[in-house]
Every structure is written in C-alpha cells, then in structure tokens.
Amino acid sequence: MVFDGCFLLELLICESKYDSELPIPFNGISPGIEVKQMDYVISDLMLLDNQIPIYILEILFENLLGSSPQMRELIQNLALPVFGFSLKLMVKSTFHFLDIAYSYMEMGWIDKKIEENVKDNKLTMQNQNLNRCATRLKAVGITIQLLDINKNFISTTEFNKSRRILKIPKLVIERTTEALWRSFIAWEHHKKKLKIGSSSVVDRRSICTSSAILFSDLICCTGDVQLLKDKGIIVDKSEKSNRDLVAFFHSIAKGVDRDIIDSNHIAMFNAMNTISSANYATKVFILLHHYFCKVLDWCYNVHTFFKRGYNFAFTIAGFLTLIQTCYAIVAYHFPKKQ
Known part of the structure; x- marks a missing residue:
C-alpha cells in the first residue's frame, strides 16, 4: 500500500x-x-x-x-x-x-433545487419500473429531447407531463464507461446502505443507479437504441453495435437494488407509465414498426445461438429425443389392440 x-x-x-x-x-x-x-x-x-x-x-x-x-x-x-x-x-x-x-x-x-425526502415513504410504495420503452413513449406522444448538450451525465433527467417532454442528459459511451458506471453504482449502494459519505444529499439521491435503471427500461430492442442515438442522447465512441448496446444497458442495471432510486425518478416513472395516448393512429403505426424490430432482434438472437458451438446439433438431438419420449409414453398408455 x-x-x-x-x-x-x-x-x-x-x-x-x-x-x-x-x-x-x-x-x-x-x-x-x-x-x-x-x-x-x-x-x-x-x-x-x-x-x-x-x-x-x-x-x-x-x-x-x-x-x-x-x-x-x-x-x-x-x-x-x-x-x-x-x-x-x-x-x-x-x-x-x-x-x-x-x-x-x-x-x-446539489446546485439544483433538491426536494427533501418527505414523500419518499409514499413514492417507494409505487411502481419503481418504467413500463414503456423509448419507442412506446414516442407512441403515446412523449417527445424525447437532449438535456444540456454541454454536460455529460451530470444533469438529472427531467419530465414535463403537461408538455409531454422527456429531457435526458447526453451519455458518451467510451471504453472505460462500463467500469466507471459500475463503480459509481457500487459506491451509491455502499453509501446508501451504511449511511456514510461526504454529503447528506446522497442519502436522498442515487443518480447513477437511477440513470442505469432508466436506460435499461427505456431500451428493449435495437430500435430504442437508434432512437436515442438520433436524439443525440447516446454517443457511442466504443464502436459497439446497437445489439451490443442493448446488452450493455441491461447488464449495467442487472442486480441493482431498485429500493435506492431517488423519489424524483420514481415520480417520473409513474407519470410516464400512466400518461394517456395523444394520437391512436400514430401509436398503432409506431408500435407495428417497434414489434417488427423486436422480431428481427429475436431472429438474430436465435441465429446467433445456433451458430455458437454445437448448439444446433444439441437442439436437434433434444427435439428428436422429446418426440421419441412422447411416442413411448403414448405407446405405453394407449397400446394397439390386436
């Protein structure tokens, strides 16, 4: 040392x-x-x-x-x-x-107006998940915009329910982003659980953890990643594919304790979950395209699975074994009458 x-x-x-x-x-x-x-x-x-x-x-x-x-x-x-x-x-x-x-x-x-944690007990009883991905938010009429282009991951996400505008700070993904993000999340969990730290504000806000959950819930397929890229919210300097970025955001939020999400994000999640659609015709068109992207991602994942090692051979062998077992069970319980 x-x-x-x-x-x-x-x-x-x-x-x-x-x-x-x-x-x-x-x-x-x-x-x-x-x-x-x-x-x-x-x-x-x-x-x-x-x-x-x-x-x-x-x-x-x-x-x-x-x-x-x-x-x-x-x-x-x-x-x-x-x-x-x-x-x-x-x-x-x-x-x-x-x-x-x-x-x-x-x-x-801290420079922003931070609400006291008076409402935390009520908010923690509400849904701590964002049930709509980025494309679904667009389908119900919520506009996703870039918040403060001069800051990277310092500003907090803002949602204006009356104007249906969600503003998210820019996230630049580099080779070291994953390690740094995971370290900040671990430190937030440590300070939140043990109630120690250099500032009392951390007992009320866990921005890195909340942002990890936000991006994980916003992204369910490659179409969501491309949408956030087009808005300038995700800037990928690591040269990952959109499918790799989907796995990246889901892995960042995996195992995260959602109980430490700050009250502002919980209130924002519930507001976006309950907001009604503005235009049903536009919603149907956007969702059809969204489901098509999800089907393509599923087909790609199946194709990738079968290409890996002997997965295809094992799958065929398992399927034939299942059919043979079913025939044996039927023959045992329903024998042919002579």
Missing part, C-alpha cells in the same frame, strides 16, 4: 497547477505525465476495489514533502485534474479517489 501511495502522489504532483501550495515545488520530468494519458490506468484508479484511503496519502505526503495546511483539500484538488475535472471540490472531506469524483459530480446535483 505504501508503494501504491507513492505512485499516486507522483501522479498527482506531476504537471500540477497547485505547485505554489506544495511544501516542496515539483520541477522535474516525471513518468506520471505519460501515465495520465493512458485512459485504462485512470479507469482502474476509479474502481471500487482499487481505492486507497486518503489518510494514507496524507501521511505519505507529510513524510515525503512536508506538512501543508488543509492537506486533505489540497490532495482532493490535485486529484480532480487527473480525472478530467476542472473546478475545485467544495466538499470538506472524502474517503478516496472514487468518492472525490462522485462528490464532484454531486456538486452539479
């Missing part, structure tokens, strides 16, 4: 904008500059099982570079540029790098 802590300190200090706040200014060429350009290394630093407590870095910082006032705040601000964040962190204390990144994103949610 000491070796890992020294590596992290080197990574934080090299090319830092806070040299004036360091007890010993750093003026040298460091291999950390090249490491910062490796996306997979930065992604690994965000995994929940790779976290090193901040107090370990504080002890190493003091022994190697000398003491500094507000050392934890300094380490937090040194870490933010490593993960691509620019502003200073307003939270006084965090536990590790994952908590630093999550607290930074959380500042965007």
Whole structure:
C-alpha cells in the first residue's frame, strides 16, 4: 500500500497547477505525465476495489514533502485534474479517489433545487419500473429531447407531463464507461446502505443507479437504441453495435437494488407509465414498426445461438429425443389392440 501511495502522489504532483501550495515545488520530468494519458490506468484508479484511503496519502505526503495546511483539500484538488475535472471540490472531506469524483459530480446535483425526502415513504410504495420503452413513449406522444448538450451525465433527467417532454442528459459511451458506471453504482449502494459519505444529499439521491435503471427500461430492442442515438442522447465512441448496446444497458442495471432510486425518478416513472395516448393512429403505426424490430432482434438472437458451438446439433438431438419420449409414453398408455 505504501508503494501504491507513492505512485499516486507522483501522479498527482506531476504537471500540477497547485505547485505554489506544495511544501516542496515539483520541477522535474516525471513518468506520471505519460501515465495520465493512458485512459485504462485512470479507469482502474476509479474502481471500487482499487481505492486507497486518503489518510494514507496524507501521511505519505507529510513524510515525503512536508506538512501543508488543509492537506486533505489540497490532495482532493490535485486529484480532480487527473480525472478530467476542472473546478475545485467544495466538499470538506472524502474517503478516496472514487468518492472525490462522485462528490464532484454531486456538486452539479446539489446546485439544483433538491426536494427533501418527505414523500419518499409514499413514492417507494409505487411502481419503481418504467413500463414503456423509448419507442412506446414516442407512441403515446412523449417527445424525447437532449438535456444540456454541454454536460455529460451530470444533469438529472427531467419530465414535463403537461408538455409531454422527456429531457435526458447526453451519455458518451467510451471504453472505460462500463467500469466507471459500475463503480459509481457500487459506491451509491455502499453509501446508501451504511449511511456514510461526504454529503447528506446522497442519502436522498442515487443518480447513477437511477440513470442505469432508466436506460435499461427505456431500451428493449435495437430500435430504442437508434432512437436515442438520433436524439443525440447516446454517443457511442466504443464502436459497439446497437445489439451490443442493448446488452450493455441491461447488464449495467442487472442486480441493482431498485429500493435506492431517488423519489424524483420514481415520480417520473409513474407519470410516464400512466400518461394517456395523444394520437391512436400514430401509436398503432409506431408500435407495428417497434414489434417488427423486436422480431428481427429475436431472429438474430436465435441465429446467433445456433451458430455458437454445437448448439444446433444439441437442439436437434433434444427435439428428436422429446418426440421419441412422447411416442413411448403414448405407446405405453394407449397400446394397439390386436
């Protein structure tokens, strides 16, 4: 852990904008500059099982570079540029790098008007699933729009029932998105269950978990993925196919505890589930196209299943065995009269 802590300190200090706040200014060429350009290394630093407590870095910082006032705040601000964040962190204390990144994103949610959790008891008794996918929402007259094109995954989803408009923030899918998203979800579950964290707001909001469930419920086939791509909500830089993205979103939400969804998302889900259709003629046309896409996806999945290994041969053998068993049962219970 000491070796890992020294590596992290080197990574934080090299090319830092806070040299004036360091007890010993750093003026040298460091291999950390090249490491910062490796996306997979930065992604690994965000995994929940790779976290090193901040107090370990504080002890190493003091022994190697000398003491500094507000050392934890300094380490937090040194870490933010490593993960691509620019502003200073307003939270006084965090536990590790994952908590630093999550607290930074959380500042965007704190700036908005956050309702108190008074209605949570009533809302948790309601449906916590969105029963309509993106195409079905379009069929009932709900317009899906991009929310704040300058932000990625910081803004929260908004739904205006009177205007029938659902606004979703842009989600850029890169090679490291899955690992980061899963880490944030795990951290939200941890903070929600154990009631610990750097901010009390997290006890009321679980945006990453709620967003994972939202996208999983919005997408049931490749047509839904293409619809969200056309709206600019999903930007795929990982070069996945639409079918792979369907599996990606479903796997992200698999095993997620829906009891920690925040009250705003539960209310939004119930509003979209109960809204009536605006134009039945348009609804029928859109749904026919939607079911056609689902049939094509099903045929593709069956084709893929039969192409994998000896699945086709095993299926034929199993089918013939079933027929033979049925004939044997019929012959036993209904023998031919001689």
